[in-house]
Amino acid sequence: MNYKAIINLFIVAVTPTFLLAAEPSAFGAGDLSSPEPYGLTSSEKVILETKDKLKKVAQKSNSQASQLDALRERIDGLQSIVESIGRKTHNNKVSIEKFKEEENASFASSSEYQTRLAASVEENSQQIATLKTSLVEISKLLDDINAHYVTKSEYNTLVKSVNDFKDLVAKELKGTRGSSSASSKISSSKLYNLAKKNYNRKYYTKAIANYEELIKRGYKPAYAHYMIGDMYYKRKNYAKAISYFKKSAALYSKASYMPTLMLHTAISMEKTGDKAHANSFYKAIIAKYPNSAEAREAKKRLK
Secondary structure, three states, X not given: OOHHHHHHHHHHHHOHHHHHHHOHHHHOOOOOOOOOOOOOOHHHHHHHHHHHHHHHHHHHHHHHHHHHHHHHHHHHHHHHHHHHHHHHHHHHHHHHHHHHHHHHHHOOOHHHHHHHHHHHHHHHHHHHHHHHHHHHHHHHHHHHHHHHOOOHHHHHHHHHHHHHHHHHHHHHHHHHHHHHHHHOOOOHHHHHHHHHHHHHOOOHHHHHXXXXXXXXXXXXXXXXXXXXXXXXXXXXXXXXXXXXXXXXXXXXXXXXXXXXXXXXXXXXXXXXXXXXXXXXXXXXXXXXXOOOHHHHHHHHHHO
């Protein structure tokens, strides 16, 4: 272990709350900008899938644009070849007619006439061969474009996926607004008691909405964040749980529920694949709260 790692471990053991605020990578679950995101919510998964589909469509469109540009260049080249053949054919006709006139006038040998004619035929044959080769290449290019073309069906599927996601977000927002509107009519103390009652009954959707309203009002926000994180933890939505635990610890680091908050944060990290930071949290719990039930659980998990 290098010097820097020893310093970090010492900080974790002495001040676990500081670790919560100072280690943003420990709370990386749900980060869509990460190359390999993990711990995503259902909405975040839809966002990631839609993002990937849009990226693929963009890549196909760029590829097709490049291929079409190449096709245009080849067509322009073919047009030049055809025009060249036309001009040379005309010139050959003129040359042949002129040669005939000269032959008639000078009684030149027929062998010279045959030689010139053969040369003209050979030149035309080469031009035709070049034209055929270009046509074969263009045919292959068109086949490739057809193979990677974004069909109308694919486009419609993508549009439907985006619209479904918009509907999902709209429903979630509507549900949140409805709960918030109903709970905003009562006092903060009554809302606090209602939130606890819903939590005890395991009405987590209602309880989360109640605690979110309390956070908006600034009424015991540290505890409200902790409770919401605890409910997401119980729902196994570990990415969201970590987010709320982190905010709660930042607001009030001396709360009585800190050992539980840190243990559940560590377990959430472990569940989302961040085992290195999870182990750091387990060690911090053991150092800070050595006689607690959470410390005993942390020791088991470290083994």
